[in-house]
Amino acid sequence: MSRPSSPVELAAALSGQAYLADRGLSTAMFLALSLQRPLLLEGEAGVGKTEAAKALAAAFGVDLIRLQCYEGIDAGQALYEWDYARQLLHIRALSERAAADDRAVEELFGPQFLVERPLLKALRAGDHAVLLIDEIDRADDEFEAFLLEVLSDFQVTVPEIGTIKADVPPAVVVTSNRTRELHDALKRRCLYHWIDYPTPEREIEIVRLRAPEVDGQLAAKVAAAVGRLRGLDMAKPPGVAETIDWAHALNALGATALDETTATDTLGAVVKDHDDMALVMEHLAEVVGNA
Amino acid sequence: MPAAADLLPALVGLGHELRVDGLAVGTGQLIAFSRAVGLLDPSDSDDVYWAARASLVSRHEDLDAFERAFRRWAGRAGGIAMKVTGELPRLPMTAPREPAGAVRRRLEPAVDADRGQVASSADVLRHKRFVDCTPGELAALAELMARLRLRVPDRRVRRTAPSSKGRYPDLRRTVRRAMRSQGEVLDQSWRARLRRPRRVVLLLDVSGSMAGYSRALLQFAHTAARHGRVPTEVFCFGTRLTRVTVALRHRRPDEALARAAETVVDWEGGTRIGDSIRTFVREWGRRGMARGAVVVVCSDGLERGEPAALAAEMAKLARLAHRIVWVNPLKGDPRYLPLAGGMSAALPFVDIFLAGHDLASLEALAALLPELI
Numbered sequence: 239m240s241r242p243s244s245p246v247e248l249a250a251a252l253s254g255q256a257y258l259a260d261r262g263l264s265t266a267m268f269l270a271l272s273l274q275r276p277l278l279l280e281g282e283a284g285v286g287k288t289e290a291a292k293a294l295a296a297a298f299g300v301d302l303i304r305l306q307c308y309e310g311i312d313a314g315q316a317l318y319e320w321d322y323a324r325q326l327l328h329i330r331a332l333s334e335r336a337a338a339d340d341r342a343v344e345e346l347f348g349p350q351f352l353v354e355r356p357l358l359k360a361l362r363a364g365d366h367a368v369l370l371i372d373e374i375d376r377a378d379d380e381f382e383a384f385l386l387e388v389l390s391d392f393q394v395t396v397p398e399i400g401t402i403k404a405d406v407p408p409a410v411v412v413t414s415n416r417t418r419e420l421h422d423a424l425k426r427r428c429l430y431h432w433i434d435y436p437t438p439e440r441e442i443e444i445v446r447l448r449a450p451e452v453d454g455q456l457a458a459k460v461a462a463a464v465g466r467l468r469g470l471d472m473a474k475p476p477g478v479a480e481t482i483d484w485a486h487a488l489n490a491l492g493a494t495a496l497d498e499t500t501a502t503d504t505l506g507a508v509v510k511d512h513d514d515m516a517l518v519m520e521h522l523a524e525v526v527g528n529a
Numbered sequence: 530m531p532a533a534a535d536l537l538p539a540l541v542g543l544g545h546e547l548r549v550d551g552l553a554v555g556t557g558q559l560i561a562f563s564r565a566v567g568l569l570d571p572s573d574s575d576d577v578y579w580a581a582r583a584s585l586v587s588r589h590e591d592l593d594a595f596e597r598a599f600r601r602w603a604g605r606a607g608g609i610a611m612k613v614t615g616e617l618p619r620l621p622m623t624a625p626r627e628p629a630g631a632v633r634r635r636l637e638p639a640v641d642a643d644r645g646q647v648a649s650s651a652d653v654l655r656h657k658r659f660v661d662c663t664p665g666e667l668a669a670l671a672e673l674m675a676r677l678r679l680r681v682p683d684r685r686v687r688r689t690a691p692s693s694k695g696r697y698p699d700l701r702r703t704v705r706r707a708m709r710s711q712g713e714v715l716d717q718s719w720r721a722r723l724r725r726p727r728r729v730v731l732l733l734d735v736s737g738s739m740a741g742y743s744r745a746l747l748q749f750a751h752t753a754a755r756h757g758r759v760p761t762e763v764f765c766f767g768t769r770l771t772r773v774t775v776a777l778r779h780r781r782p783d784e785a786l787a788r789a790a791e792t793v794v795d796w797e798g799g800t801r802i803g804d805s806i807r808t809f810v811r812e813w814g815r816r817g818m819a820r821g822a823v824v825v826v827c828s829d830g831l832e833r834g835e836p837a838a839l840a841a842e843m844a845k846l847a848r849l850a851h852r853i854v855w856v857n858p859l860k861g862d863p864r865y866l867p868l869a870g871g872m873s874a875a876l877p878f879v880d881i882f883l884a885g886h887d888l889a890s891l892e893a894l895a896a897l898l899p900e901l902i
Contacts, residue, residue: 245569262582265583266579272565273564273568278587280589308687309688314701322700322701322703326712329707329712330712343708415816417818418818425588429561430582430583430588473810
């Protein structure tokens, strides 16, 4: 992966992938790439944390290796696992011929029986990949400690095979929804960036870029309406993803303007909570800009 | 590109500035910061700002403090000469704070009377209402309270460990053992799901009407959060909600309490329980903190807001939490009836309603938590 020479160059490459990064995000990403440190991204749901990693991989034409975290994830699911079924079959085949042969047994733990999981894949790919560790807060403490070890040296030891090390570490993006506090040690390994909601102008640009078939004026109206929704004190304020969805939904219905009728029909694309829906319906005229 | 080395003293100065505002900045982070500035344009205030923010801050709650410190540092002659190219991101509005010292003084138990003067024996003290205790007695209580250990019910987690009674096949160990018998699987190995204690969330009312109890409850929270293997989160509320979990982590109780008090802006003010619970559910609870947790609300239930709103928020909290315990110091009085608007509105959603006016009642709380299956 050819590293960008400045945040501006990086932002341009990302916008080529229909991802608009502001000054803060592009600087943080540029620094993470240059300093070869993982980048920890936080922000409200739907502001484009995962998309940032995807766009980064696409912009530099490298693979995106995604490790989705969940409760109970362990090294076997993240790093490597042996193909036990095949190993067993292999032993059975062996035992009839030359069971005492050491080399045959050694083969059992050769590369052909190793199942690579995302972390190992990323270490092997080195800088030909972007490693996305998604929603790390869903994993537990033990897994975080293990991850810290991998992210510190970018190397792992598989006892049967030896040490595998990335010559040039892959670009690493870690995302968290802050359901729990991450360990300081892990945070210190990372550069940190909080992705905020975009400014109204930028949000219009994003909608036009991600939903090019939507009429420009409609896109502007949708972005403005979402801006007003965020001011409504909702339990789940809509993210940028919802803005784009809403524009798509309106367009699919053939709507050319945002008014109370078309908004009511498509509100499910932006408002995903029962109480919020009641609140929004109360203020609908205001939201669509008719008040 | 100018060598960042010349700027090093100035850059390190920002680290000191941040530490003044209570941000823990490690040397490793400062090294990353100076390397980052070297990669960018040190004369551009925006570049320096974003480099500092990416490398020196690691949690969203610290951004306010960072903005303050950065502005101070950038505005001083000791900083680097930067041309201001763009608008720095606007400083989020924060409520004016009471000078930290004032709160600290109020919280400190004035142990002027020496310890020997604490006439009451431990047992009498145990049943003395916190609000009636002298500062010396409160200090003695703190020592008793430090022995308290919180235990909570377990929940089964998704992580597994080898176990002969498990239900999930352990292929790794099965294959390993089969190798000893030439690949013949003689017996299978199993894994079982582990059990972990549930999280405890303490929501402490520190409004004016609770003034006599706040210190003791915070002390209790400190003990609960520091000891044992129970993950604990602590929040204080009056008119607004403040997370004090991090502040309470300090080893020495007095220091921890003082730090917690400094983060709370509405100490001994009014009470808006409904709003505070709403903020908790939105900002923390829904994201995962309250899910499956034991939530303990410590409040007298004297609500200034609308009781109906409190009921609605309690209903939401009850849907997230495993159990809700309400600790009310007023209940220590046998004549007390929970008729006040707020308390009677919240009660239908409370699994256990307890007094919390003296040490004995807090001990009862600690003993009761493990039973909350």
